[in-house]
Amino acid sequence: MADILGDNGRKTARTPKxxxxxxxxxxxxxxxxxxxxxxxxxxxxxxxxxxxTTVRKAxxxxxxxxxxxxxxGSGTFAGAGKVTQRLQLSxxxxxxxxxxxNPTSALLEATVEIAEPDVAALLAVxxxxxxxxxxxLRSADGEPMAIETSRLPLSRFPGLEERVGDTSLYGVLxxxxxxxxxxxxxxxxxxxxxxxxxxxLGNEVGAVMLRLSRHSFDxxxxxxxxxxxxxxxxxxxFVATLVSPRPQ
Amino acid sequence: MADILGDNGRKTARTPKxxxxxxxxxxxxxxxxxxxxxxxxxxxxxxxxxxxTTVRKAxxxxxxxxxxxxxxGSGTFAGAGKVTQRLQLSxxxxxxxxxxxNPTSALLEATVEIAEPDVAALLAVxxxxxxxxxxxLRSADGEPMAIETSRLPLSRFPGLEERVGDTSLYGVLxxxxxxxxxxxxxxxxxxxxxxxxxxxLGNEVGAVMLRLSRHSFDxxxxxxxxxxxxxxxxxxxFVATLVSPRPQ
DNA sequence: TAGTGGTCTAGACCACCCC
DNA sequence: GGGTGGTCTAGACCACTAC
Numbered sequence: 001m002a003d004i005l006g007d008n009g010r011k012t013a014r015t016p017k018x019x020x021x022x023x024x025x026x027x028x029x030x031x032x033x034x035x036x037x038x039x040x041x042x043x044x045x046x047x048x049x050x051x052x053t054t055v056r057k058a059x060x061x062x063x064x065x066x067x068x069x070x071x072x073g074s075g076t077f078a079g080a081g082k083v084t085q086r087l088q089l090s091x092x093x094x095x096x097x098x099x100x101x102n103p104t105s106a107l108l109e110a111t112v113e114i115a116e117p118d119v120a121a122l123l124a125v126x127x128x129x130x131x132x133x134x135x136x137l138r139s140a141d142g143e144p145m146a147i148e149t150s151r152l153p154l155s156r157f158p159g160l161e162e163r164v165g166d167t168s169l170y171g172v173l174x175x176x177x178x179x180x181x182x183x184x185x186x187x188x189x190x191x192x193x194x195x196x197x198x199x200x201l202g203n204e205v206g207a208v209m210l211r212l213s214r215h216s217f218d219x220x221x222x223x224x225x226x227x228x229x230x231x232x233x234x235x236x237x238f239v240a241t242l243v244s245p246r247p248q
Numbered sequence: 249m250a251d252i253l254g255d256n257g258r259k260t261a262r263t264p265k266x267x268x269x270x271x272x273x274x275x276x277x278x279x280x281x282x283x284x285x286x287x288x289x290x291x292x293x294x295x296x297x298x299x300x301t302t303v304r305k306a307x308x309x310x311x312x313x314x315x316x317x318x319x320x321g322s323g324t325f326a327g328a329g330k331v332t333q334r335l336q337l338s339x340x341x342x343x344x345x346x347x348x349x350n351p352t353s354a355l356l357e358a359t360v361e362i363a364e365p366d367v368a369a370l371l372a373v374x375x376x377x378x379x380x381x382x383x384x385l386r387s388a389d390g391e392p393m394a395i396e397t398s399r400l401p402l403s404r405f406p407g408l409e410e411r412v413g414d415t416s417l418y419g420v421l422x423x424x425x426x427x428x429x430x431x432x433x434x435x436x437x438x439x440x441x442x443x444x445x446x447x448x449l450g451n452e453v454g455a456v457m458l459r460l461s462r463h464s465f466d467x468x469x470x471x472x473x474x475x476x477x478x479x480x481x482x483x484x485x486f487v488a489t490l491v492s493p494r495p496q
Numbered sequence: 497t498a499g500t501g502g503t504c505t506a507g508a509c510c511a512c513c514c515c
Numbered sequence: 516g517g518g519t520g521g522t523c524t525a526g527a528c529c530a531c532t533a534c
Binding site: 323 | 522525530531532533
C-alpha cells in the first residue's frame with residue numbers, strides 16, 4: 001500500500017504535461033545547434049503524442065527562456081541565449097560594442113509635447129511646459145531588442161529637438177548645454193509585450209519583457225531625462241554592482 | 249473601397265481578442281476594489297461572448313501584470329499591485345519593514361554539500377570542498393514572495409551551519425567571523441515558475457518571475473556567498489541607484 | 497457536493513513567408 | 516500555393532476549496 005513515489009501529492013510539485021514536454025524539446029534544440037531549425041508544431045505534436053496546443057505552450061515557455069525563437073510564416077529555431085547589459089550611466093552603443101555586437105538605433109519619433117502632471121513633476125518643470133519626447137528602436141546585429149521612450153525638458157535644453165539624431169544624446173547635452181549626468185534611479189520589472197511592442201520587435205503579443213524606467217539627474221542633482229524602455233526578456237539580462245552603504 | 253481605419257494593416261499593431269478583453273476585465277477589477285472577487289471564468293466567457301480559453305489567456309496576462317490573483321478552488325480577485333525593493337546590500341527584513349510590510353523567512357533547508365566546479369569557482373574554494381547551502385522562503389504579510397538559495401564556503405566559515413536560523417546571516421558573519429560585505433554583482437532576468445517554485449509560492453507553473461543572482465564579496469574582495477533567488481514577477485519590482493563612472 | 501480554477505484536446509481559420 | 520506560426524473555439528476532465 002502506501003502511496004509510493006510519483007504520487008503527485010498535495011503541496012508537492014505537480015508537473016503539467018507542457019512542462020515535461022520541454023525536456024524533449026530542449027534536446028531537439030541541442031541537436032539543431034544555434035539558429036538551427038526545429039520541426040513544425042504539427043509534427044512535434046504528433047511525435048510527442050500531444051495536442052498542438054500543448055506543444056505551443058511548451059514552445060512559448062522555452063521562447064520566454066531564450067532557448068528558441070519563432071518566426072511567423074517561417075519556422076521555429078534554436079535560440080541565441082541572453083545578452084548581459086550593465087546597468088550604468090553609459091550609452092547603449094558603448095555597451096553593445098563591448099559585447100562584440102553591432103548596435104544600431106532608429107529614431108522612430110521626436111515630438112514636442114505638453115508636460116502632463118506626472119512628467120512635469122519628474123522633470124521639475126511646470127505643468128504644460130514643452131517636453132521633447134524621443135522614441136527609439138534599439139537593435140543589435142540587426143535584431144530589434146528594445147524600445148526606448150525618453151522625455152527631456154525643452155525649457156532647460158532649448159533647440160534640443162534640432163540636434164537629436166546627429167550624435168549621442170548625452171554628448172549633445174554636454175557639448176551644447178554643459179550638462180553631465182551624475183546619477184539615476186533605475187526601476188526594473190517584468191511586463192508583457194503590447195501589440196505595438198510586438199509589431200516593432202517582431203515579438204508575440206504578451207511575450208515576457210523587462211521594463212526599465214530611468215530617472216536621470218545631472219551633477220547638480222537636477223532632473224535631466226525620464227526614460228521608459230522595454231527589452232525582450234528572452235534576449236536580455238541586466239547586471240548591477242552594489243556597494244555597501246556603510247563603508248566601514 | 250479604401251481601407252479606412254481599423255484595417256489592422258501590415259507592420260501595424262494587431263490586437264488579438266485576448267488583449268482587447270483586458271480593458272473590460274480591468275474595469276471589473278476596478279469595480280471589485282482591492283482584493284475583491286471577480287465573476288468566475290465561465291461567467292466572464294459568456295458575458296464577453298468569447299471562449300473560456302480566451303478569458304483565461306487575458307486573465308493570465310493581467311495576473312502577470314499584478315492586477316489580479318487567482319486562487320485554485322476559490323476564485324479570481326483584484327490584485328494588490330507591486331512592491332518595490334531596493335537593490336542594495338541589506339537584509340530582506342529591513343527592506344520589507346521600510347515598506348510597512350511584516351516580513352517572515354522560513355528556512356526550508358540547510359545542508360552541507362560538496363562544491364561543484366562552478367560553485368567552487370564562484371566561492372574561490374577548491375572543487376569538492378564543503379559548502380553550506382541555505383534555502384529560504386521569503387514572505388511578506390504572510391504571502392510567499394520569493395525563494396532564495398544561498399551558498400557559502402564552510403572552509404572560511406567553520407561551524408556556520410550551527411549558527412544559521414538564529415539571527416540574520418550577515419550579522420552572524422560579522423560577529424563570528426569578522427566579515428563584512430563590501431560589494432556584490434547582481435544579475436536580473438526574467439524566468440518562469442518551475443513546478444517546485446509554483447508549489448512553494450502558490451503560483452502557477454510557468455508564471456512570470458524575476459530571477460536574481462547575487463555574488464557577494466567582503467571588504468577584502470574575497471567571495472562570501474552566491475545567491476540565486478526567484479521573486480514573483482507580479483508582486484515585485486526592483487530599483488537601483490546608478491552613479492556616474494566618471495565623477496567629474 | 498457543488499463551484500472554482502488548471503490542464504488538455506481536436507479542429508477551424510487567419511496571417512505571414514517562401515517558392 | 517503550400518507550409519509555418521498565431522488565434523480562437525467548445526468541450527472534457529482533473530484538482531482544489533468551501534460548505
